[in-house]
Amino acid sequence: MSKQAVIDATGPLLRAQGVRMVYGDGQGEVVALQGVDLTLSLGETMAVVGASGAGKSTLLHILGGLDFPTSGEVWFEGRTLARMSDKERTTLRNERIGFxxxxxxxxxxxxxxxxxxxxxxxxxxxxxxxxxxxxxMLDKVGLSQRLSHTPAMLSGGERQRVAIARALVTQPHCLLADEPTGNLDRDTAARVFDVLIERVRESKCGLIVVTHDPLLAARCDRQLQL
Ligand SMILES: Nc1ncnc2c1ncn2[C@@H]1O[C@H](COP(=O)(O)OP(=O)(O)O)[C@@H](O)[C@H]1O
Ligand SMILES: [Mg+2]
Incomplete structure (x- = not known):
């Protein structure tokens, strides 16, 4: 994939239309997503909210090109994910998307x-x-004093900050985060979420973040309820 070919400065970063996902068939059929539409621009933050089992992780996998919808279409920088070769999609994930x-x-x-x-x-x-x-990058997430610590020596919040730094260090155009603060206590979650939003706004990439917490979701530019 030539870099030139995927840059569409005028269009949205990410667009999904009519994304439907059905797992299994017959009696065992599970409709995980029933027609999701969304548009995300560079520099924009979007929270995905919904009950457990609402299809939030499924949606992120599809948006990140890790899975294909049963029907519907996803465009990344103007290109249809489903029409890329496996190699192109892998390159896209590696170069453009952080998880x-x-x-x-x-x-x-x-x-x-x-x-x-x-x-x-x-x-x-x-x-x-x-x-x-x-x-x-670690300095930017407030961890300049923790460079030589291994994960076992870090707190839960610090580990998630390292994971955020790792996802952003490659300067992705889009960050996909699946309950990145879901395992933290409320105060720590709020602080880590702030760091995430701050860093995303500074780097001007797009963010789609799944969260259960309405207060955290409200810090994003937009919300998508599943
Ligand atoms: N690989 C799979 N095979 C079958 N069913 C799945 C699979 N992945 C998810 N599901 C089902 O799809 C629904 C949505 O799952 P998921 O996207 O993980 O929800 P959420 O992240 O919102 O909790 C659930 O009912 C789940 O059991
Ligand atoms: Mg999930």
Missing amino acids: VYQFHHLLPEFTAQENVAMPLVIRRMSWASALEAAAQ
Whole structure:
């Protein structure tokens, strides 16, 4: 995929139309999504809210090109995800999209700084440059004093900050976050959520974040109820 081909400065970053997802069939059929429409622009933040089982994770997987809807269409920077080759979609995910989950998925044997540097090293940046970029990113999420800590030495909130730094260090155009503060106590969740929104606004990427908390959802530009 040439970089030029996917940049559509005039259109939205992400658009979904009539996205429907049905798991299984016959008696075992589960309708996880029944016709979702959304548009997200660069610099915009959107909260996805809804009860457990409402299809929030399913939607994020589809938007991130990790799964295909039963029907409906998703465009990323003007291109239809379903019409890309597997290789193009993988490249898109690696280069344009950042993911944050409820559980940090940090590598336990590496320090915070190494964890954040990892996605850059995978893209062939030198370790020295990657570590420097990681240190800068960790500073921005308030962890300049925790560079050499391994995940086990960090609090839950700190781990999620590292996960946010790791997702943003590659400068994605879009961040998809699935209950990134769902495992934290209320105060810590609010602080981590603030960091997330702040960093997203600064980097001018788009954010879709799943949250159960209406107060946190209200901090986003828009809300999508499932
Ligand atoms: N791989 C799957 N196979 C079958 N059913 C699934 C699968 N993934 C999710 N579901 C079902 O789809 C519905 C939506 O799930 P999910 O997207 O995980 O909801 P949420 O994230 O809002 O809690 C649920 O009823 C769930 O059981
Ligand atoms: Mg979920």
